[in-house]
Amino acid sequence: MPHVVTQSCCGDASCVYTCPVNCIHPTPDEPDFASAEMLYIDPAACVDCGACVAACPVDAIKPHTRLAEDEHDFLSINSAFYDVPRPRPLLAPVVPPLEVRERPRPLRVAVVGSGPAAMYAADEVLTVPGARVTMVERLPMPYGLARTGVAPDHRRTRGVAAQFDRIREQDGLDLFLNVEVGKDVTHDDLLAHHHAVVYAVGASADRPLDVPGAGLPGTASATEFVAWYNGHPDFADRTFDLSHPRAVVIGNGNVALDVARILTVGPAALAGTDIAPAALDALRRSRVEEVVVAGRRGPAQSAFTLPELVGLRSTPGVSVTVPPDDLGPGPADPKLDVLRGLAPGTDAPRRIRLRYLLSPLRILGRDRAEGVEFGRNALAGDGARAEPTGRTETVDAGLVLSAIGYRGLPVPGLPFDDATGTVPNEHGRVVDPRTGRAVPGAFVAGWIKRGPTGFIGTNKSCALETVRALVDDYNAGVLAEPGTGRGELAALLERRPALTP
Secondary structure (H helix, E strand, O other): OOOOOOOOOOOOOHHHOOOOOOEEEEOOOOOOOOOOOOOOEEOOOOOOOOOOHHHOOOOEEHHHHHHOOOOOOOHHHHHHHOOOOOOOOOOOOOOOOOOOOOOOOOOEEEEOOHHHHHHHHHHHOOOOOOOEEEEEOOOOOOHHHHOOOOOOOOOHHHHHHEEEEEEEEOOEEEEEEEOOEEEOOOOOHHHHOOOEEEEEOOOOOOOOOOOOOOOOOOOOEHHHHHHOOOOHHHHHOOOOOOOEEEEEOOOOOOOHHHHHHHHHOOOHHHHHOOOOOHHHHHHOOOOOOEEEOOOOOOHHOOOOOOOHHHHOOOOOOOOEEOOOOOOOOOOOOOOHHHHHHHOOOOOEEEEEEEOOOOOEEEEEEEOOOOEEEEEEEEEOOOOOOOOEEEEEEEEOEEEEEEEEOOEEEOOOOOEEOOOEOOOOOOOOEEEEOOOOEEEEEEOOOOOHHHOOOOOOHHHHHHHHHHHHHHHHHHHHOOOOOOOOOHHHHHHHHHHHOOOOO
C-alpha cells in the first residue's frame, strides 16, 4: 500500500483535489463526506505519486514504509473502507473558480471570528480578484478551537495553524483582535463598510449536565478544562482540584478522550508542547491515577472516532481498558475490534477505563464532588437505544467533567434557533424565521451554521458553500454597496480605546 492516511487527518479534502487518480474518499461531493471520521486512500488505486503528502496541512499522509509502530493499524483502517466497492469517476471533483461581475467597488467582506471556518471563508473570498476581507476576533489571539480546542500533544493536528498563517498573510486581509461584535462594533457598523458579513463564531458554550449536584466544586465542563490547559484567556485564572486519585469524564467523544489522556499522560510528554504553563505545573502536582470515561450507550455507539481511539491506546505509561461485561458480544467492526483488543498494561502507572451503558443520576457530595451515581442501562432491541434497568453504580472521584457537546450562543443582531444552537440559514444565507426571507448581507459558516459536527477540515467545504452563496448574491445585485471607504472601519476601530488592532 503506497500511502496511508493516519490519525491527524483533519478532513479538509486538500488531498482529494490533488490526487490524479481519485483514490482518496469520501470526497466532498459524496454523501458520506460530512459524517466520515477521516479520509481513506484506496490501496488498489494509489499510484504512489505523493501529491497528497504535500497537500495535507497536518502531515497526516505517509508512505506505508514510514509508518511508526503505533500507526500500523491505519493500513487496515484505510483498506477496510474499500471492502465495499465504491463507484467513482476516474478524476477527483473540481471546484470551479469564483467569478464576479463588475460592480462599482470590488467585493468587500467582513468575517467575524478567526477559527477554521473563518479562515477558510476568508481564503475563498480572497480568490476573487481585488476582494478585501476584514476579520474581527474577540480574543487577543486568532484561530479559535484550532488553537484552544486541540490537545497540545496533537502536534500534527495543531500544525493546521501554519496553513492559517499563510491565509492571514495574504494581501487583502486585515485582522483586528480584541474586537467583540455587539460591544465594540455592531452588525450595522460592519455592513456599512462591506458588501456582506460572514459570522464564523463557532459554538463556544457547552451543553450543561442537568443532574443534581452538577454545580458542586470539583465539577466542570470539559470545554472549560480544555480551554484551561490550552491557555484560553477567559480561563487563565481557572483552577482544578487534581488531588484525588480518580476523575470521571461523562461523555465519550474525542474531547472526552483528549481530557482523559491529558489527565493521565506523564507531564514530561507535555513539556515542550503549547500547553499553558500553569496547567503543566498543576499536572506535575496531580495525584490523578485513573480516569473513568462513561458513555450512556454501548461500545458500538461510541462517540469518539477510530483514529482517536488508536492514538489513545498508544499513550505511553497509560493503560486503556474496557471491562469485558461492558463490551458483550457483537458483530465485527473496526472500532469494536480495537476495543476488544485493549489489554491492561501490567506496569502502567496510570489508567483510563472506558465504561459503557452508564447514565449519570447525580453528583455525590455535600460541599464538593465526591463521586457519581450512575444508572445502569441496557441496549434496546434495535441495539442503538439505551434503556434504564433500575440498577445503579457508584464511582468515587474528586473531579467530574462533563463532555456532552458544544453549543452555539446567540449572535447580536441575528435570529437564533435556541433548540439547535445555530443561526437559521439556507446554504449559509441567514434566514429570518418570521418571514422565511434571507437577511440581506448576513451569512454564517462553521458550527454556528450547522451545529458542532465534523472536524477542522469539514469547515472548508462548509465555508465554500457559504462564500458561493455570498458571491451569487453579489452578482445578482442583492448586496448593497458599502457606504464608506475601505480604511474608515479601521480608523473607527483604532479610535476606540479598549481595542488593540
